[in-house]
Amino acid sequence: MNLNQMRAFHEVMLTGSISQTARNLNRTQPSISATIANLENHLGMKLFDRKGGRLHAVPEARYLFEECGELLKRVESITQNMRRIKALQSGELRIACMPGPSVFVLPDVVSKYAKDKSDIKTTLVSRSSEAVIQLVAAQQYDIGICDNHPNLSRESGLTDFELIRFSCLCAVPAQSPLAAEQTITIDHLDATPIGILLDEHPVSIRLQDAFAAAGATMNVAFATQYFIPLLTYVENGLACAVVDPVTAESYRLYRSGQTAGVTFKPFHPDIAFELAILRPNHRPVSLLARDFADTLVDHFRTMAGTQT
Numbered sequence: 001m002n003l004n005q006m007r008a009f010h011e012v013m014l015t016g017s018i019s020q021t022a023r024n025l026n027r028t029q030p031s032i033s034a035t036i037a038n039l040e041n042h043l044g045m046k047l048f049d050r051k052g053g054r055l056h057a058v059p060e061a062r063y064l065f066e067e068c069g070e071l072l073k074r075v076e077s078i079t080q081n082m083r084r085i086k087a088l089q090s091g092e093l094r095i096a097c098m099p100g101p102s103v104f105v106l107p108d109v110v111s112k113y114a115k116d117k118s119d120i121k122t123t124l125v126s127r128s129s130e131a132v133i134q135l136v137a138a139q140q141y142d143i144g145i146c147d148n149h150p151n152l153s154r155e156s157g158l159t160d161f162e163l164i165r166f167s168c169l170c171a172v173p174a175q176s177p178l179a180a181e182q183t184i185t186i187d188h189l190d191a192t193p194i195g196i197l198l199d200e201h202p203v204s205i206r207l208q209d210a211f212a213a214a215g216a217t218m219n220v221a222f223a224t225q226y227f228i229p230l231l232t233y234v235e236n237g238l239a240c241a242v243v244d245p246v247t248a249e250s251y252r253l254y255r256s257g258q259t260a261g262v263t264f265k266p267f268h269p270d271i272a273f274e275l276a277i278l279r280p281n282h283r284p285v286s287l288l289a290r291d292f293a294d295t296l297v298d299h300f301r302t303m304a305g306t307q308t
Contacts, residue, residue, distance in 0.1 A: 001042060003075065006068045008035040009047065013057060013065045041077055091288035093122045096135040097145040099226050101275075102126040103245050104253040106145065109299050113292055120288070121132075133159065136278040143291035143296065144278030148202065152276055160280045164300045166245050168203060168271040169264040171230070173237040179263040182242070185212040186269070193221035195230035195241040205269050235261035244273035245303055275300055 011021040012032070015142060022029045040047055047064065048055040057065070097106055102124060107174040114120045127135065129146035131181055132267045136144035137158035144159070146152075152161055170184035189211075196204045221239045224230055227247035233239045255261075277297050285293075 003072075005035055005042070005162075006072060008032050009039055009061075010068045010072060010095045012048070012055060012098065013061065016055060018055065024145055034208040042278065060303050076151055083229065084165045090119060091286050093120065093143070093145045093289055094141045095122065095124045096127055096132045096141040097124060097143070098132055098147060099126045100141045100228055100250060101145055102243075103228065104250040105289045108253055110292075111298060113295055133278065136280055139283035142279070142285050143293050144276075145296070146276050146278065148274035148276055152278075153220060158281050159278045160281050161276045162297055164275045164277070164303045164304055166275065168242045168244055168267055168273050169248050170267040171233055171234045171248070171251075171262050171264055173240075174261050175237065176240075176263075176264045178240065178265070181265060183266045183268050184255040186210055187241060189192040189218075190214075190216040191219050192220050195222035195224065195233050195239045196220055197227065197230075198223055198225055203242065203244070203271060203273055210269050210271065231262055238256070242267055242271055244275075246300070247302065 002159070007025065008027075011024055012018065014176075015024065018029050018032050021027075022032045036047070045060065046058060047061040048057055050056075072212060081120075084189050091108070094129060095110075103126075106124065110122050110124070110171060114122065115199070125135075125141075126156070129149040130146045130151055132146040133151045133155050137155040139158070144161075148163055152159070170178075170189075171185065172178040178184060180187065193249050196207060198204065199208075208218060222230060222233045222241075225241045227241070228250060230239070230241040231247070231251050234241050243264075245264075251260070251262060277293060279289075279293055
């Protein structure tokens with residue numbers, strides 16, 4: 001028994017008429033008659049008595065009618081779900097992200113993306129960049145977001161990734177005289193208490209090199225694993241910090257509608273921060289995940305472009 005036979009049989013049971021069934025299914029009467037005859041031959045039993053030009057269902061056909069009805073509903077449900085998936089209205093996103101963007105920026109992007117979509121489930125885990133790379137390389141997540149970590153090249157056979165380059169900003173206390181400057185330079189930060197990431201991070205290395213090249217004193221008052229905690233020290237007037245624009249955007253989202261205690265200024269010389277968007281290389285990714293990854297890349301590229 002195939003779907004074509006089930007649909008024809010179910011419609012004949014509903015209408016009691018071959019001609020009406022043909023009209024409802026947009027087929028010819030001979031085609032419907034042949035389909036019912038083939039179904040009866042396949043089952044080895046009559047489903048209808050033909051009397052006075054009409055069809056009368058035999059008692060056994062009632063059971064088949066109920067079963068076909070349930071199956072056809074299920075098939076229609078599957079069809080509708082697949083159409084919604086194709087239209088990017090349904091599905092699941094599994095995202096692994098380094099801590100900074102995972103707190104405010106990424107949930108904001110996901111919220112805007114899912115706002116007009118009816119049935120999207122999102123799983124977001126916050127991990128170190130190294131762990132994010134491992135999770136995507138293990139094909140466990142659809143999308144990964146991390147900084148440009150040395151392990152990216154080592155896992156290039158298992159992941160595809162796209163790098164987005166940002167120019168770091170200088171976070172200064174809102175009440176500091178530095179907040180009035182157009183651009184913060186090394187001279188402004190000479191011997192000034194600053195907060196940085198741990199020494200091995202590329203941004204810290206570039207910053208140390210820039211201070212050394214300028215012959216300036218780098219007065220490290222605070223060191224953290226991630227950028228966002230540094231902003232608390234800045235907000236309390238204890239230090240300045242050179243941070244990436246994604247962290248600055250996180251702070252703006254967090255402080256939306258409130259008086260900000262941190263002002264972000266362009267920084268010279270240019271200190272690069274590179275963000276990587278990862279996708280698994282050996283597991284098919286859904287249409288939804290591909291579309292969201294493209295949306296994410298566009299969002300971060302736009303953010304990086306507004307700096308120029």
